[in-house]
Amino acid sequence: MFLGNVDKLIETVTDSFPELGLQESxxxxxxxxxxxxxxxxxxKGSSTDxxxxxxxxxxxxxxxxSDYVQEPIPEEKLEDIWNTCLEGDNPLLIMVPHGGxxxxxxxx
Numbered sequence: 590m591f592l593g594n595v596d597k598l599i600e601t602v603t604d605s606f607p608e609l610g611l612q613e614s615x616x617x618x619x620x621x622x623x624x625x626x627x628x629x630x631x632x633k634g635s636s637t638d639x640x641x642x643x644x645x646x647x648x649x650x651x652x653x654x655s656d657y658v659q660e661p662i663p664e665e666k667l668e669d670i671w672n673t674c675l676e677g678d679n680p681l682l683i684m685v686p687h688g689g690x691x692x693x694x695x696x697x
Contacts, residue, residue, distance in 0.1 A: 590624055590683070 591598040595616045602611045619627065626635050662670075674680035 592621070594618060 591601070593601075595613055595618045598616060599611055599613060602609060617627070617633070619633075622637050622640075626637065626639065627633070631639060670682070674682050
């Protein structure tokens with residue numbers, strides 16, 4: 590997920606990771622609230638009104654693990670993570686950068 594438009598995403602990714610060959614056709618541009626629907630598998634174009642319906646009838650469930658990285662992940666481990674994701678039918682890997690500042694915040 591990139592908070593910005595497709596043009597800015599392509600510019601940013603191309604500058605930092607040209608080897609990915611990111612193309613506009615690989616991207617779906619949507620508002621932040623639409624991304625919430627996307628991540629819980631509502632079809633594109635679904636009304637955000639479903640968010641006030643407290644009786645969500647999810648047809649699939651998943652386990653998730655959240656953690657903060659304490660030190661840089663070695664490239665070979667990133668490859669392992671990537672390969673593990675590709676084993677599934679519908680892989681989803683979400684990496685959220687917090688600007689590298691989390692270590693500066695007191696645990697309390």
